[in-house]
Amino acid sequence: MPTVILVRHGRSSANTSGTLAGRTPGVKLDDVGVQQAAAVAERLAELPLAAIVTSPLERCKQTAAAIAKQHAGLRPATDRRLTECGYGDWTGEKIATLAKDPLWAVVQQHPSAVTFPNGESMRGMQQRAVDAVRAHDAELVKSHGPNAIWVAVSHGDVIKAIVADALGQHLDTFQRIVVDTASTTIITYTATRPFLVRLNDSGSELASLIPKPSAKGKPKKQSSDAVVGGR
Helix, strand or coil, X not given: CCEEEEEECCCEHHHHHCECCCCCCCCCECHHHHHHHHHHXXXXXXXXXXXXXXXXXXXXXXXXXXXXXXXXXXXXXECHHHCCCCCHHHCCCEHHHHCCCHHHHHHHHCHHHCECCCCCEXXXXXXXXXXXXXXXXXXXXXXHCCCCEEEEEECHHHHHHHXXXXXXXXXXXXXXXXXXXXXXXXXXXXXXXXXXXXXXXXXXCCHHHCCCECCCCCECCCCCXXXXXXX
């Protein structure tokens, strides 16, 4: 199956103000975030991307647009299933204020039990995000073959939830995962299991993701077998 590069959007004005932006419209990248988006776009420039899919929120669309500039003819597609968690009444509040809410401890320790007031459950967020990634993978197999590489631009909690699923971990462990702004997290889905290739990566080369041709000159097919004893 294809390899998805999960990109968290660059730093936004809400990140620096200590506010839970959620789905608040109009939250954009700050100056640092614009630079971060350009940097991750440069890292991805050498890859033969088959698609760029993004959350509909502005900070993700800005990041996706920066990536698309490095890939002539490739236009980002929007998928609402990659949008931020629906934080409901928490949206727009200061993190320092929310940390005093009794629900905060549950979010930290038992997120699978959380449904935000007038918002979305964290289980629902994980399910629709994982479904989105797997659906795009399946479509790209048909259009670009099993070795396709594509980008999904989303949000911290969403990417952490996708990673937890790929690792076979319960959602209650996902707060142990760190996903920084403008980082890349890479997952290859095979017929029987996903492989977490990189996590929260902000600087390594990415050319090694390009499938190497077999002896017959064709790209090697992805294997579902794990390497035993190292490479």
